[in-house]
Amino acid sequence: MKSSLHLTRGGSVRHLRRVASLKLAEMSGGGTWPQCAQALCIPWNTAQHSLKTLKEKLKPHHLWPALGQSVETLARHLDCGTQRIDYQHRRATLQRWRLPDAHWRELSDGLGHFQQGTTSPSNAAATVLIWAEVTQGDHLHSPLLSSLREAGHNTHQLVASINQLRTPANRKGTKRELLHRIEAYAGRLGATCDPTSVTIPPDHDASPL
Incomplete structure (x- = not known):
């Protein structure tokens, strides 16, 4: 994921965090992405903008699947944690x-x-x-x-x-x-x-x- 992180430094870091949060919410609770955005208190139009921006940056470099894999790795790491913050x-x-x-x-x-x-x-x-x-x-x-x-x-x-x-x-x-x-x-x-x-x-x- 190093290449994708390099692409998203600067102004796009916020988009990366939003999309990763949406994916984690989808993995843990299911539901549509608008429902996940609502659960995370992210306005859906803001979430859509982040999804569009990140896809435009990652897809030309074939890194969109790598984002999903990284989020899955993060989810497994969180599952192993003994202390979690709500x-x-x-x-x-x-x-x-x-x-x-x-x-x-x-x-x-x-x-x-x-x-x-x-x-x-x-x-x-x-x-x-x-x-x-x-x-x-x-x-x-x-x-x-x-x-x-x-x-x-x-x-x-x-x-x-x-x-x-x-x-x-x-x-x-x-x-x-x-x-x-x-x-x-x-x-x-x-x-x-x-x-x-x-x-x-x-x-x-x-x-x-």
């Missing part, structure tokens, strides 16, 4: 979660210059990044961004802010420190969401700090 449960738990203002102040403490500029890191950007890390979900379809779109709000600046933090070239200095803090926070929050831990209500402000 990401669907995490997504349900965090459906209405937002990063408390006090926690954002702690995460950004000492990084005051981030308060400048329309695309500077913000509480909202951190909320989306933490949700994506905890749930391994697509940040573009996080509950916060989805609710803003449904309410008719423009999300371009927020998405640009998130993308600036996610860009590898920007992972340095204070931005790298902020990402480290966000990842650590997400790790603690994720542990509180799992069924073996004390489950937090979906509308509760979790306090992993």
